Amino acid sequence: MNILMDMHTHTTASGHGYSTLKENIEAAKERGLKVLGLSEHGPAMPGGPHIYFLSNYRCIPRQYGDLKLFCGVEANICDYEGGLDVDENHLALMDYVIASMHVQCCKPGSVAENTKASILAMKNPYVKVLGHPDDSRYPIDRKELVLAAGEEQVAIEINNSSLNPKAARIGGRENIKELFFWCNEYKVPVLLGTDSHICYTVGDFTETLEIVEELKFPKELILNYDLANLKWICNIPVE
Ligand SMILES: [Zn+2]
Ligand SMILES: [Zn+2]
Incomplete structure (x- = not known):
C-alpha cells in the first residue's frame, strides 16, 4: 500500500518555511502523492501569514497533473478554552483545518488545561485534525484526547517531524507510540503528516512507518x- 496524501506542509508563507508552493507541489509529485495539503500556520504564529492570505486561496489552481491540492490552515490553539487564531468566517473558507498547540502562541499549562484546550478545539466544527499532540512540553492526557477525538470524529495526527532527533518538540517517539496505542484500543483513525517546512521532506514518512511496522498498527486506521x-x-465536498 502506498501513502497517497500528505496534509501537513508549510511554505515560506509560514515565516519559518524554506520552500515555495511550486517546490512543494513538484516534490509531492516526485514522491508519487495524489493529494498535497497546504496547511500554513495561523496568523498568531510569529512571522505567520496575515489573515488575508487565507482568504485568497481561491486564486490557487487545485489540479497539477494527477496531483490534487487542498488549501487549509494549521490554526493555533491560543487558550485553554480551545480558542483558535482564525475566526469562523475564515475557517469556513478552508478546505480543511488542523488545530495545534505551539509554544509561541499558547503557554503550556497543566495536564488538565492542555487536555481541555485540545478537546474544546476539537469541538470546533471546522477542526477535523488535531496536530501533533505528542510534545512533552504540553503534558496531556492522551487517552482522554483519543476518546474525545473518536467522539468528535477528529483524526489524531501522527507527525513525522516530531520523530526528527533535532525536533523542537520533546518526547515525540514515546508519545507517538502512546497515541498509536490508544488509537488502536479505541479504533480512532490517525492522519500521518510530515509537517514539512522544506520541499525535501514532503511525503517522506520514513520514521513514522518504522513505528507503524514495529507496533503492527492496523493500516485500516x-x-x-x-x-x-x-x-x-x-x-468541502470531496468526490
Ligand atoms: Zn512551523
Ligand atoms: Zn504545528
Missing part, C-alpha cells in the same frame, strides 16, 4: 492510504 478518507478531513 491510517487515513493516508485511501483518498476516500478525505471526506473525514475536509470541510
Whole structure:
C-alpha cells in the first residue's frame, strides 16, 4: 500500500518555511502523492501569514497533473478554552483545518488545561485534525484526547517531524507510540503528516512507518492510504 496524501506542509508563507508552493507541489509529485495539503500556520504564529492570505486561496489552481491540492490552515490553539487564531468566517473558507498547540502562541499549562484546550478545539466544527499532540512540553492526557477525538470524529495526527532527533518538540517517539496505542484500543483513525517546512521532506514518512511496522498498527486506521478518507478531513465536498 502506498501513502497517497500528505496534509501537513508549510511554505515560506509560514515565516519559518524554506520552500515555495511550486517546490512543494513538484516534490509531492516526485514522491508519487495524489493529494498535497497546504496547511500554513495561523496568523498568531510569529512571522505567520496575515489573515488575508487565507482568504485568497481561491486564486490557487487545485489540479497539477494527477496531483490534487487542498488549501487549509494549521490554526493555533491560543487558550485553554480551545480558542483558535482564525475566526469562523475564515475557517469556513478552508478546505480543511488542523488545530495545534505551539509554544509561541499558547503557554503550556497543566495536564488538565492542555487536555481541555485540545478537546474544546476539537469541538470546533471546522477542526477535523488535531496536530501533533505528542510534545512533552504540553503534558496531556492522551487517552482522554483519543476518546474525545473518536467522539468528535477528529483524526489524531501522527507527525513525522516530531520523530526528527533535532525536533523542537520533546518526547515525540514515546508519545507517538502512546497515541498509536490508544488509537488502536479505541479504533480512532490517525492522519500521518510530515509537517514539512522544506520541499525535501514532503511525503517522506520514513520514521513514522518504522513505528507503524514495529507496533503492527492496523493500516485500516491510517487515513493516508485511501483518498476516500478525505471526506473525514475536509470541510468541502470531496468526490
Ligand atoms: Zn512551523
Ligand atoms: Zn504545528
